[in-house]
Amino acid sequence: MKLNVVNVLIPIIAIVFIFALWVLFAGQSPIIQPISYNHKVHIEEAGLECIDCHKYAESMTRASIPNIDLCEDCHGDEPISKSPEEKKLIEFIEQKQNIPWKQIYSVPDHVYFSHRRHVVIGELNCSNCHGNVSELTAPAQYPFLIPSMGNCIDCHKQLKITNDCLACHF
């Protein structure tokens, strides 16, 4: 019996297509944080800079995500606002439990990405990669710039920075 090529191919193509769609979208389901943190309020009203909370953005590879030990410097027993989100925070602080933040921006472990290099030596602004966070009243659900190799290379090409594999991959 001779196989009908079209009859075999169509289901395969369909399966591949569905699978590709699934891969594309499943990876991008919105990320919901345990507390709906308001960057805008903290920056505009409390007068904080990015570096005040993301303490190591200028000195380490990771910028770091702050947790209760930092939050409790300002948020004590008495709530500052009427926000229900602050209540959640105070609960975490009282129970001495770290907030299970979900990371939006991450690179695989075979990639070396240093905030210090990009921020201090490369003189990039946080917003170059993270968007205009100061306007966000709720946490970003998607990364502003997906930390993919394509995005890295685009910027490196534009700014004539090295494209050597050994600059990032170990």
Add this chain to the structure above:
Amino acid sequence: MSKWAMVIDLDKCTGCGDCIAACKIENNIAIVDPEEANSGRVMFWIEMVSVYEGEFPNIKIKRFPKPCFHCENPPCTKVCPVHATYKNDEGLVGQIYHRCIGCRYCMVACPYTVKVFNWYEPEWPVEFRKCFNPDVSVRTKGVVEKCSFCAHRLIKVKEEVDLEGRDIQDGDYMPACAESCPADAIYFGDLENKESKVYNLAKSSRAKREMENLGTEPKVVYLSKRE
């Protein structure tokens, strides 16, 4: 542009194996099943070679640590079908694991047999990334790996010197093996820097290059009084 090279003084080296251990821990190199290890699948990026010379009782032993030679004219890069192993502008022969398809052509091409293959899947929870060295990834099954001259240390050093607004000086960038050698037998530095130790040692009359006749121009140079 720098040209990184290593000089190993065999008159000083005792063959203690410290370089091997330093390398294995620094680079998160997998430890292989005992039986497999003894069948030749053990993974060392730097290994100790022993050659006995002479007849009993007048025996001499030639012993040398053998890392990747980071050839100026590397045979391995030419056979890689996917550009996973290549020589960069600073003379480092890189191995990019996520490009590697595991064909092992480069292992065959390497006259020094310094490349090793991951026969097994190193599965581990992502939380373990930090143990041991977070600066180096753990390789997956089916890729070739080899000594990188601890290139991850170079990137960090570059970052440091850029912040301090100066050039890299001799001794700033040291691979793990050179740093902890108890015999101070491993020198590392820039062949383009005339002030560097390696520049001067590589020109010494004791300097020898392995299999020079192949034209690979290895950047690991041995020093030895013996022939």
Add this chain to the structure above:
Amino acid sequence: MEIKRREFLKLLGGASGAIALGSFGCNQFIDVPDKIIEIAKNGAGIESWKNTICALCPGGCGIKVRLIDGIPVYIKGNPIYPVNQGGMCPLGHSALELLFNPDRVKSPLKKIGLPGGGKWESLNWDEALNIISKKIIELRNEGRPHQVVFLDGSNQHGLMKDHIERFMKAYGSPNYFQFPSIKNDAVPYHLLQGNSKIPSYDFLNAKYVLSFGINYLEESYSPVYYTKLYSYLRGSTGEGRTRFVHIDSRMSLTSANADRWIPITPGTYGALALGIAFVLIKEKLIDANFIKSHTSGYEDWVDKNGIMHLGYKNNVLANYYPERVFQITGVQSETILELARELGNNHPSLVLGGDGSSNNTNGTFSQMAVHSLNALLGNFEKDGGIFYVDETPLKNLPHFELDDIAKQGIEQNPFGNSLDMAFPFADFSIQTLIQNILAEKPYPISVLFIYKGNPLFQTLNHHEFIEALKKIPLVVSFDSFINETNEYANIILPDHTFLEQWNIISNVPSVGFSHIGIQQPVIEPIYDTRSSADILIELGNKAYGNNTKPFPFEDYVSEIKYRVEGVYNSGEGAIVTEGLKGSWLEFLNQRGWHIGTYDSFDEFWNLLLERGGWWNPIRKKKGFSEIFNTPTRKFEFYSQVLKNRIDDIVKKKGIDNSTHDIEFVLGRLNIKTRGDVIFLPHHEPIPYDDGMPIYLTTFQPITNRDGHASNLPLMQEMFGFLTRHYWTSWVELNPETASAYGISDDDWVWIESVNGSIKAKAKIHPGVMPSVAAVPFGLGHTSYGRYAKDYGVNPNSIMKNLYDTINGIPATQSTKVKISKAK
């Protein structure tokens, strides 16, 4: 192949709550508690470094630990610590595998079921300590505190020794013993010089170094220190470069790096040394002035009763002519002549011995013969010679009163003393301990404390040792792992690993300057473990009836701090610092200046923690009367110390000091020689079995000294990195021997002694004496965790139960065997 791999995976996974990863990445080998994973996941990746001292061998190297968010991830040498100056050995790098080892004891354990049965039950600390304190209080109330024995196997040269000794004294027991013990190693020096100190050697100024069996680049007291010296000397390319000659039956790391390797028949090092002495004397290559003024017993002499005694010279000239020495040692006469001439003509030249030359039944006499060459050459207290470092100026612990029970207890006969007459100079021999426990003499043992170490694995006579351990009502082990010895403990109290602990390491023997290194925790204890030192403070301060407490300190670290104050107050030396060379310090000192001035003790202490240690490269010059503490105040070729002790034994034994009594005593001591020669350096033949043609010798690869690194996967893999034998033992044979038995490379070989047999893969190479089977020591564990158990073989298990007749060190090089190709 695949199935085997899976079996291995299962093994790796284990049961004990270790994370079963089924992988071959780095992480399969470590067991990281959740709290640490949490930090690793969320930390900002902040890097920091902390200095401490490596405790994986007695060498005492300064190390720097790299921490990411407080988790240790890498270890390198401390570049300013003078012992290792940034150098490391493979063992030190694997300390992280010790810290995160899945087989660590994570809470106190109590034995259930049969001893050695491997069944344990967890206890909490209060329960465990209650059991112990109840027992030891009861013993005191019954006036039997001396029935407590403390066996310290830690093999560290630090303050723990004083600490444990004090605990034992306050409690009322004279029975604190170290295994291995420096004092036993020093017996040959004691016999010749009356001084139990291990000498240091001025390699840097010597032109010629002749070493007998001492594998100083690999085993010895501090391999990295010697590697530094060696490579420094090798780095100089000038004409006057130091020449190294090494004598050993196997090409060890030290032999391989020497300018010349002289293969020798095992157990005959003393004969070769005396053969060299023969040539030195004949050719007048000796320091006649030194011999005349500072030695005794060189020439024949007449004692106060008018009896003529044989001197060293005539004994050597009569018995150790090169042809005869060749017969004994297998070293050609011409070679002996060459060695002696090189040694005698290249001043200053040094002679040292140990390891292979000392671990024999005739070890003490061999070492005496080796060391006597130094006296012939006048090698004491001069450049390129032998010298002794000063004690560190640590403050003594405050005085305390003993109560009556303790006073009575410590007056008792120490348990380490031989009941019989064996080992006249051993404060302690494991063999004596075993025999005394089994015989319940001079009294039964009620409690045995074991602090680290693994004597059961390391010694011979395993069977009797196990019987002895079973006999003791309460065996308490302070350790981080369950090893062969601890399998017979009733209670295991888990100690911290050295990366989580406080300690002081001071004056590692044979290192050429006085120094202290501070071991500080680089990470909080990751499990529910406690410092053994702190437990002893707690147990020692129990109200036994005396009001004065032996430990007026809250914890061990306060005690350390108290003692270090003495160093600060002395004003001597300096905290280690960058670019500080000994010569510079000396320069300042000669001008009456001090480099080490600190505003306060706190400043001193903080700096000590930051930099890792203190040293004093300036040595007080010592007079000969200080280094020769013998009855004659001279270097005694004819050892009066030995003579007096043997006379004492004979007197104790005999009625009228008859020849019969002397014969009896010498027979029991296994001394074949008779007459004056006994007390002179001489070659004492080893009692080998008939019909056994092959010498069994062992060596310790640098990756696994004394077998305690077998639980570290990297060290198991690297065990045979030079011969390419991973996780397994092998036997090294000369091609001549191998072909005589039809053995080829990688064949399995049976090695059979009168006590049993072991099987190992053959490694055939010319770097070993013919008729010698050299097997590495370290593997063959029957316990000690998943990575150690059932890999390789333990050559000690087939060795005859022999000891150095004088100092009681196990004779691990004195067994002969048969070999055959395994079918």
